[in-house]
Amino acid sequence: MKSDTKLINSGRDKKWTQGGVNPVIQRASTMIFENVAEMKHATRNRMNDTLFYGRRGTTTNFAFSKAMTDLEGGAGCALYPCGTAAITSALLSFLKHGDHLLMVDNTYEPTRGFCDSILKNMGITTTYYDPMIGEGIRDLIQENTRVLFLESPGSNTMEVQDVPTLSSIAHETDITVILDNTWASGLLFKPFDFGVDVSVQAATKYIVGHSDAMIGTATANEKHWPQLRENSYLLGQCASPDDCSLALRGLRTLSVRMAQHQASALKVAHWLNEQPIVTKILHPAFDTCPGHEFYKRDFTGSNGLFSFQVNCSDENKINAMLDSLHHFKMGFSWGGFESLVLPVNGLKQLRTAKPWQQEGRLIRLHIGLEDVDDLIEDLAQALTHLS
Numbered sequence: 001m002k003s004d005t006k007l008i009n010s011g012r013d014k015k016w017t018q019g020g021v022n023p024v025i026q027r028a029s030t031m032i033f034e035n036v037a038e039m040k041h042a043t044r045n046r047m048n049d050t051l052f053y054g055r056r057g058t059t060t061n062f063a064f065s066k067a068m069t070d071l072e073g074g075a076g077c078a079l080y081p082c083g084t085a086a087i088t089s090a091l092l093s094f095l096k097h098g099d100h101l102l103m104v105d106n107t108y109e110p111t112r113g114f115c116d117s118i119l120k121n122m123g124i125t126t127t128y129y130d131p132m133i134g135e136g137i138r139d140l141i142q143e144n145t146r147v148l149f150l151e152s153p154g155s156n157t158m159e160v161q162d163v164p165t166l167s168s169i170a171h172e173t174d175i176t177v178i179l180d181n182t183w184a185s186g187l188l189f190k191p192f193d194f195g196v197d198v199s200v201q202a203a204t205k206y207i208v209g210h211s212d213a214m215i216g217t218a219t220a221n222e223k224h225w226p227q228l229r230e231n232s233y234l235l236g237q238c239a240s241p242d243d244c245s246l247a248l249r250g251l252r253t254l255s256v257r258m259a260q261h262q263a264s265a266l267k268v269a270h271w272l273n274e275q276p277i278v279t280k281i282l283h284p285a286f287d288t289c290p291g292h293e294f295y296k297r298d299f300t301g302s303n304g305l306f307s308f309q310v311n312c313s314d315e316n317k318i319n320a321m322l323d324s325l326h327h328f329k330m331g332f333s334w335g336g337f338e339s340l341v342l343p344v345n346g347l348k349q350l351r352t353a354k355p356w357q358q359e360g361r362l363i364r365l366h367i368g369l370e371d372v373d374d375l376i377e378d379l380a381q382a383l384t385h386l387s
Ligand SMILES: Cc1ncc(COP(=O)(O)O)c(C=O)c1O
Pocket: 082, 083, 084, 085, 108, 155, 180, 182, 183, 201, 202, 203, 204, 214, 215, 216, 332, 333, 334
């Protein structure tokens, strides 16, 4: 099956749809067994999509988990109430007291917060590394390094990492490679073809696609799946069947939405690139973006999220520009049908491996599914506030 056909059919086994087009929403905590033999059968098979107890999932969860496994290409997928829970549970599944973690410096801010507080208090040390480090990662590996965490492209500054090089170096010493694959959404980059062991997503973004649910996923290869599944379960992680159903609905249109996000974002980015006040475009498809060569080599396309830098540090002017936008709403998320804008703050404090040196302000855009000419017109009037 080709990728688009798979997106339509994944997770639609008749035992989950019960004859309808979509998997039914099965809400449940308690499962009732007819007799002891049935209960024993459920207990034995509780890890294999068999109804046992709500926290292990209902048929709706099984359907979404299977669809995500098909999309990402791993051996199994654990579900979480949000992307952050997927990240923290994946880390906790493979780290213990005394271990060392290599964390990419441009990671999503709460991931950094988790390393600097909870992991630190547990006696797990973190070294942040430059996303562009490549072969240099070898020098940072310690005897107790157990996990290498990647996020590619990285939050806000969009550096694309050399995933196959980093993964193969990590595997020389049996280090588990975990990737935040939210930007690619399992569609634009196939993590297991590039040596990743666990691929995490905030399915809250493009998978759900409509900004109306929060859900996280972590998909693992054969070797890592049993440990991820069991440890996530022991941590009490699960997802609501209603949210799984919304995510399944979003998944069916992921590919067509993404094609439009990509086309509109590229048009906006090229237009911005022509504006004198804009000094840099940080979009993986632009050669001004660090790691563009890895994007060209490893990705099949891009989405609606990118950043641009303006030659203006006057806070009042920046605020006036942001406040004047009509179609771009201000918000911390992305991946829905709507356009969003976010001023990127605190980069100087958030980078510790390699200080953020660039002057000027960085603004992140999510290009939604509105008519792209309306979006450009909106940006054109907004940029006049900067001069
Ligand atoms: C790259 C990335 N990873 C993870 C998350 C966390 O997802 P959630 O908001 O579902 O916890 C986000 C949210 O913005 C994100 O941008």
